[in-house]
Amino acid sequence: MNLATIASLSVGQHLYWRTESVAVHGETLITSWFILGVLGIVSILGNGNLKSIPEGLQNVTEFALEFVRDIAKTQIGEEEHKEWVPFIGTIFLFIFVSNWSGALLPWRVLELPNGELGAPTNDINTTAALALLTSIAYFYAGISKKGISYFKRYVEPAPFLLPINVLEDFTKPLSLCFRLFGNILADELVVGVLLLLVPLLVPVPLMLLGLFTSAIQALVFATLAGAYIGESLEDHH
Amino acid sequence: METALMRGSSLSVRCVRRYARSGRSSVRAQAQATSSNKAARDGVVERVRSKVVLASKTVGVQLMLALPALAEEAEKEPGKLFDFDLTLPIMAAQFLVLMVFLDKTWFSPVGKVLDDRDENLRNILSGVQDNSGDVQKMEDEAAKVVSDARTAAANLIASEKKAAQDAGDEKLASLKKKLDAQYEAASAALVKEEEGARKALEPEIEKLAKQIVEKVA
Numbered sequence: 001m002n003l004a005t006i007a008s009l010s011v012g013q014h015l016y017w018r019t020e021s022v023a024v025h026g027e028t029l030i031t032s033w034f035i036l037g038v039l040g041i042v043s044i045l046g047n048g049n050l051k052s053i054p055e056g057l058q059n060v061t062e063f064a065l066e067f068v069r070d071i072a073k074t075q076i077g078e079e080e081h082k083e084w085v086p087f088i089g090t091i092f093l094f095i096f097v098s099n100w101s102g103a104l105l106p107w108r109v110l111e112l113p114n115g116e117l118g119a120p121t122n123d124i125n126t127t128a129a130l131a132l133l134t135s136i137a138y139f140y141a142g143i144s145k146k147g148i149s150y151f152k153r154y155v156e157p158a159p160f161l162l163p164i165n166v167l168e169d170f171t172k173p174l175s176l177c178f179r180l181f182g183n184i185l186a187d188e189l190v191v192g193v194l195l196l197l198v199p200l201l202v203p204v205p206l207m208l209l210g211l212f213t214s215a216i217q218a219l220v221f222a223t224l225a226g227a228y229i230g231e232s233l234e235d236h237h
Numbered sequence: 238m239e240t241a242l243m244r245g246s247s248l249s250v251r252c253v254r255r256y257a258r259s260g261r262s263s264v265r266a267q268a269q270a271t272s273s274n275k276a277a278r279d280g281v282v283e284r285v286r287s288k289v290v291l292a293s294k295t296v297g298v299q300l301m302l303a304l305p306a307l308a309e310e311a312e313k314e315p316g317k318l319f320d321f322d323l324t325l326p327i328m329a330a331q332f333l334v335l336m337v338f339l340d341k342t343w344f345s346p347v348g349k350v351l352d353d354r355d356e357n358l359r360n361i362l363s364g365v366q367d368n369s370g371d372v373q374k375m376e377d378e379a380a381k382v383v384s385d386a387r388t389a390a391a392n393l394i395a396s397e398k399k400a401a402q403d404a405g406d407e408k409l410a411s412l413k414k415k416l417d418a419q420y421e422a423a424s425a426a427l428v429k430e431e432e433g434a435r436k437a438l439e440p441e442i443e444k445l446a447k448q449i450v451e452k453v454a
Contacts, residue, residue: 125325
């Protein structure tokens, strides 16, 4: 195999799986299945035999859960955060493992007919799906708690802010979606370009920065999802 | 915070667009260049390849092979960054499945373990915090046990003493009775003997008295 294929750069190339009318991005789905598999295996191995004094992988799963609970508790509040832990936790774990798999695993060694394997989060479909689910989640949270009076918040603190409040419902998923997509794609592009130019040592600091960014983006997405849900749950006076 | 984040996100969007545009334009430029003189390009590629082989043999830097890779890149269809299709709902469905699965196998059971441990520790801690009462109670109990033991011992000593006294007294009394009886018997025997002796001596005394009287007379 030619080593250069690791260093090649493709922007916006996808491995299309087509039926007559629809197409999907094969490379995104393949890596997302890998992520799902990894999370499932970790969950089954770590939580298969739970003990009150944790051993081995249970330490990791407990730490992850405590971390996620902490995010949910600070964003949503002590009383109502429990039922949102699965949503926020899954967002965090999925994005975190996706980003790090993109940054750590040499996906590009596996050659595809078109496009290249990478983090599922460098496809805008993934980030848009997560952002839309977050929107649905905070609408669901607010309406299930307050009923129709949830929509009162659009005219608060003053009725003339209505357009801005409505606009917010669009900017929230947009910003979530593009923040994650842009950061991950930009990171992979920067590393890819540097690998093309200087294949040795020079990209390493940027790869480390990429690891850092990836973790931060997972945290930011989970925190903002929690903040939006907490915002629609909080009582207005 | 919100505005800062939004600004950050719009910045990143702009960056992404710029990347996309620059990437696309360079790709297009190369595509044009390659289509115009393909034969010349092949020659260039050949020459570069031979040079690169030489370089990799001498220096060992393989990755200059990236140049032909870029040329291959130019023949692909132009990339689409914002290409929404059925991948989106599939990803959403996968996410929901993952959420349910992780909730069943991770968040709920591990959360229960954490909560149980928390409660357990809290119970133990609260038990330790008000153990001054326990200590007082234990001290009282100890004092009571000691005093109980002391009275029991005193009672035991007294009763034993009494029993020993009684037994001694009884023994003494029976011994005395026995001695008394012996004494009685001995003194009775002595009296009897004396009587016997006196009776035995009577005729002798009479005889002596008669003799004395005869002599005197």
